Amino acid sequence: MAMALRAASRVLLRAGSRLGRREAVDGARRFANKRVLVETEGAAGATRIAVMKFRNPPVNSLSLDFLTEFVISLEKLENDKSIRGVILTSDSLKRGNQTKVAATEKTEEKRATRDHGGRLQERPGIFSAGLDLLEMYGRNPAHYAEYWKAVQELWLRLYLSSLTLMSAINGASPAGGCLLAITCDYRIMADNPKYTIGLNESLLGIVAPFWLKDNYVNTIGHRAAERALQLGTLFPPAEALKVGVVDEVVPEDQVHSKTLSVMAKWLAIPDHSRQLTKTMMRKATADNLIKQREADIQNFASFISRDSIQKSLHMYLEKLKHKKG
Numbered sequence: 077m078a079m080a081l082r083a084a085s086r087v088l089l090r091a092g093s094r095l096g097r098r099e100a101v102d103g104a105r106r107f108a109n110k111r112v113l114v115e116t117e118g119a120a121g122a123t124r125i126a127v128m129k130f131r132n133p134p135v136n137s138l139s140l141d142f143l144t145e146f147v148i149s150l151e152k153l154e155n156d157k158s159i160r161g162v163i164l165t166s167d168s169l170k171r172g173n174q175t176k177v178a179a180t181e182k183t184e185e186k187r188a189t190r191d192h193g194g195r196l197q198e199r200p201g202i203f204s205a206g207l208d209l210l211e212m213y214g215r216n217p218a219h220y221a222e223y224w225k226a227v228q229e230l231w232l233r234l235y236l237s238s239l240t241l242m243s244a245i246n247g248a249s250p251a252g253g254c255l256l257a258i259t260c261d262y263r264i265m266a267d268n269p270k271y272t273i274g275l276n277e278s279l280l281g282i283v284a285p286f287w288l289k290d291n292y293v294n295t296i297g298h299r300a301a302e303r304a305l306q307l308g309t310l311f312p313p314a315e316a317l318k319v320g321v322v323d324e325v326v327p328e329d330q331v332h333s334k335t336l337s338v339m340a341k342w343l344a345i346p347d348h349s350r351q352l353t354k355t356m357m358r359k360a361t362a363d364n365l366i367k368q369r370e371a372d373i374q375n376f377a378s379f380i381s382r383d384s385i386q387k388s389l390h391m392y393l394e395k396l397k398h399k400k401g
């Protein structure tokens with residue numbers, strides 16, 4: 077009987093919610109949009125933690141669709157009173173039997189790495205490749221404005237989230253990938269020298285927006301941010317720890333367990349005092365964008381539409397396409 081009830085409840089849950097699939101798996105719960113998988117841990121009625129896993133192949137770039145799904149998922153978690161902590165991480169795993177399809181093939185599907193069954197795969201070892209360059213290249217100003225609004229929205233939601241946010245950085249984390257991480261309250265990075273993190277916009281011939289710069293300054297201090305932003309420094313884990321972009325570096329196979337144990341310590345603090353403190357520390361930075369959001373959108377749309385900027389992006393995309401290894 078109990079088995080039948082459990083089976084029936086699985087069927088009902090799998091029937092789907094308005095926003096995406098929802099499943100019950102061994103006491104844990106999960107819901108998924110196409111590009112973000114959310115798994116919650118902890119017993120019903122008790123404090124629970126959610127793990128948001130990015131799965132936007134091939135490199136978890138922040139496309140408009142991904143940003144939209146991310147915000148929807150985060151909002152759902154904010155509205156769930158049993159959830160107090162959220163871990164951001166990549167679903168990208170080392171998988172065998174992958175074939176990278178020809179670089180000359182242009183569509184999103186074709187750009188992705190696929191397994192031998194033709195299914196899309198994440199490239200391994202990538203937390204997020206940052207903003208989707210194809211959303212900022214060769215489009216029209218209205219698209220740039222829509223895209224930038226979505227980027228701002230995600231940053232504001234994360235930066236001001238009342239939840240305890242942690243990032244478990246299990247791969248490369250350039251630019252917008254670093255943005256996701258530095259909005260969090262705590263960052264733990266895998267100790268793999270192939271993974272780097274930082275704001276490398278200047279290398280692409282573009283400029284980080286003032287609010288991202290402010291977030292960086294608040295994280296690593298003015299002088300370090302000034303230097304790292306101009307040079308577009310991507311820090312390997314040991315250096316990222318030294319400069320303060322991340323709070324801890326641990327062996328790759330311990331990133332998840334370590335993040336869970338740090339989360340437990342943070343959740344021992346009363347929510348109201350921690351949240352008020354967080355707001356006190358962050359509100360002025362966020363307000364600075366809120367009061368000039370529209371101007372920032374217009375600035376972005378006109379900056380990114382410039383021929384010289386489009387040319388820089390084109391060259392960078394070509395460089396990525398033709399790079400070796």
Ligand SMILES: CC/C=C\C/C=C\CCC/C=C/CC(=O)SCCNC(=O)CCNC(=O)[C@H](O)C(C)(C)COP(=O)(O)OP(=O)(O)OC[C@H]1O[C@@H](n2cnc3c(N)ncnc32)[C@H](O)[C@@H]1OP(=O)(O)O
Pocket residue numbers: 134135137179181187188199202204205206207208209210248250251252253276277280282283284285375376379380393396397398401
């Ligand atoms: C006045 C001022 C007003 C406003 C401010 C103005 C402008 C501000 C805009 C500033 C904000 C920018 C923030 C950003 O996030 S910009 C994006 C920066 N990202 C990067 O530089 C990362 C680039 N990618 C990489 O370094 C590597 O791809 C990576 C290390 C992530 C993975 O390497 P790997 O070898 O595993 O894969 P690749 O073969 O390189 O990539 C696979 C395919 O994916 C494509 N790709 C990679 N990154 C992106 C991306 N960010 N967007 C879209 N597509 C991406 C790559 O080209 C490959 O494609 P194919 O060759 O297979 O076609």
